[in-house]
Amino acid sequence: MSAPEPWSPLAGHLVAGRHGAVTGEPLALREVASSIVDLAARRGRAGDLVAAIRGAFGFDLPAPGRWAGDGEVTAVWIKPETWLLLAPRGVEGAFAAGVKQAAGDAGSVVDQSHGKTRLGLSGVMAREALAKGCRIDLDPSAFGPGRSAVTQISQTGCVLLQRDDTPAFELVVGSSYAIPFFDWLTHAAAGFGYEIR
Incomplete structure (x- = not known):
């Protein structure tokens, strides 16, 4: 299917x-048209999550009141240790899966594209x-x-x-x-x- x-x-x-x-x-x-993901650090793992996202996407997760990105993926601070990630719409669920893989066990990922x-x-x-x-x-x-x-x-x-x-x-x-x-x-x-x- x-x-x-x-x-x-x-x-x-x-x-x-x-x-x-x-x-x-x-x-x-x-x-x-976007793929949209909520990304939250697990308790005590914010530093690990920031490092993981930097390694995968090449930019630091932003501070409060800021956004950051690489020209394709944008991260927006939405609350403490939580960001909204925006990317061009692609294959259903692929962006969320990529963020989840990058975050590993340091973060929780929820696909919000729909x-x-x-x-x-x-x-x-x-x-x-x-x-x-x-x-x-x-x-x-x-x-x-x-x-x-x-x-x-x-x-x-x-x-x-x-x-x-x-x-x-x-x-x-x-x-x-x-x-x-x-x-x-x-x-x-x-x-x-x-x-x-």
């Missing part, structure tokens, strides 16, 4: 093209669009590239990270909340204009 086909909770909602305001540079909005949805929002006014419902200070002096937060945006629990100075953000939400969160995000971006890619 073959692996199940990847499925998006936003199927049918991602209508390609420009929406909202028709003047100015639009924001870019997209779903990022339980989480990852979105990207970028453009000059992206920060202003997110600020309409975000509870943290998104001013560049407080939240810039390399920063992450576990917060609420429009009453939805969200992992937020800033990729670069565009600014480009990524948002990870529970898949069961993906549609109402996406609807809120499109309303927040409409005044600036946005393009679904």
Whole structure:
């Protein structure tokens, strides 16, 4: 039997093209097809887990409020000794299996690929669009590239990270909340204009 086909909770909602305001540079909005894994250190084994992940992926697991990565795999701190790992969607379960093998007995790995949805929002006014419902200070002096937060945006629990100075953000939400969160995000971006890619 073959692996199940990847499925998006936003199927049918991602209508390609420009929406909202028709003047100015639009924001870019997209779903990022991903393999997503929760990684937690076992009691007293955080140092071993950090070393194991460094050996397997070539980067250190990040400190609180930060993300780190190698250009393909991204690790986001989400709570003490726990990280969310993001990678491009591949063969069903392969990324989780690779992380589990790398972590060995130093960490616990849970595949969240079906339980989480990852979105990207970028453009000059992206920060202003997110600020309409975000509870943290998104001013560049407080939240810039390399920063992450576990917060609420429009009453939805969200992992937020800033990729670069565009600014480009990524948002990870529970898949069961993906549609109402996406609807809120499109309303927040409409005044600036946005393009679904």
